[in-house]
Amino acid sequence: MFSKTTKFLLPVLAGALLLQSCGKKDEFHTTANGLTYKIYKQNEDGKYEPKGEVAANDTTGARIGQVVTMHMSYRNANDSVLFNSRDQKQPIMIPVMEPTFKGSLEEALTMMAPGDSGIFKINADSLFTKTFGQPLPPFIKSGTDLTFFIKAEKVQSKEAAIADQQKMMEEQMKGAQERAEKQIKVDDAKIQEYIKANNLQNVQKTESGVYYVVTQQGKGAQAKAGDMVSVHYKGTFLDGKEFDSSYNNPMSGGQPFQFPLGQGQVIRGWDEGIAQLKEGSKAILLIPSPLAYGEQARGEQMPANSILRFDVELVDIK
Structure with missing residues (x-):
């Protein structure tokens, strides 16, 4: 510190x-x-x-x-x-x-x-x-x-400063949580409008607010926390603008993205959305901003409070 x-x-x-x-x-x-x-x-x-x-x-x-x-x-x-x-x-x-x-x-x-x-x-x-x-x-x-x-x-004194910092961090976390709770309601309404405008069918929703549509049901095992999963994806904003894709990522050579599910290694919306799928499934994930990158902008490429769409394919589970 x-x-x-x-x-x-x-x-x-x-x-x-x-x-x-x-x-x-x-x-x-x-x-x-x-x-x-x-x-x-x-x-x-x-x-x-x-x-x-x-x-x-x-x-x-x-x-x-x-x-x-x-x-x-x-x-x-x-x-x-x-x-x-x-x-x-x-x-x-x-x-x-x-x-x-x-x-x-x-x-x-x-x-x-x-x-x-x-x-x-x-x-x-x-x-x-x-x-x-x-x-x-x-x-x-x-x-x-x-x-x-x-x-x-x-x-x-150093001791008093540490106590003040802890209090400040608690207040910041509380404030961030309150803002996220308000933002997710705003995002939810926008996602519902998007679903209606794009005539998406068989839409389901997790308890925390991730919408998902299984477009191709896989025949493999259900993904669960702790599994090492391989996922192909294309990420877009609701206006259709693409911001990332595993298919043309030069860093990975076009290979699927691998990560341990449910370990916080990816945005929360991914941990929750991929856990709804079986190996071999293809799906659409609609993720409200508090379950994605939140209120912090990540450069011009990712504005604050961005709702994200991911077209994903759960290629493999280990």
């Missing part, structure tokens, strides 16, 4: 900072280690104002061993946003560790108190080689700085 690689996952400050004059200039400062920064704090009215230069002996920021919960983004020298935690709709947690170089991200975190927002310029070469342990990507020019925008929400 708090591995070194999590430091690569960094987020962005949403909206412009609202600055109010408090006798301190809105300007960058530089620490003795070469870290260039601006830090803003909220006043009693909830507006941001420059915090000014942070003294070397200041102890109001995060300490080594603590965990900072924050929203953060970072940009390259061309001002292109490379990462933004707000796109993920949740803050990230980063443990404060010993600095890996002078002017590091770790130093920036020790200057942040809960509620502070900051802008930090960090040398890209040092960050990747000494903190990330990775070569500099081609979209980041050597010798330039990355600009980090950080909004510190909490500074906690």
Whole structure:
């Protein structure tokens, strides 16, 4: 959870900072280690104002061993946003560790108190080689700085952060389940319209909502959880657009797709739909999005909440 690689996952400050004059200039400062920064704090009215230069002996920021919960983004020298935690709709947690170089991200975190927002310029070469342990990507020019925008929400002990993360994950799972329950009702209505419009006959439905039509009854054994099954398939959206097929997949050489049934190795709609078939059967599976790829889009090829049709053939069961 708090591995070194999590430091690569960094987020962005949403909206412009609202600055109010408090006798301190809105300007960058530089620490003795070469870290260039601006830090803003909220006043009693909830507006941001420059915090000014942070003294070397200041102890109001995060300490080594603590965990900072924050929203953060970072940009390259061309001002292109490379990462933004707000796109993920949740803050990230980063443990404060010993600095890996002078002017590091770790130093920036020790200057942040809960509620502070900051802008930090960090040398890209040092960050990747000494903190990330990775070569500099081609979209980041050597010798330039990355600009980090950080909004510190909490500074906690590791134990408190773990408890918070567990609670957050539970809330996310609950929210996702509630959205899925609503979406499957919407999808069910669309699938019924599709069945009627395409005059599909002898349609059956699993308890969780997968519709299936056996177009050719096989004479072999019934597929069951734990079996290794081989399936030929063609996947389309309800508008007929094909997105995948085992028949012309260059990775498999046109061979059937093999997987252990009922082990969660495929989408839930497949585990349930294939389990309704006997070896040698051909069928149509109509899968609502919560039993397919859900609310997460998978690039332009697979939009969020996609209802899927699969024309399948259960070739073999072992």
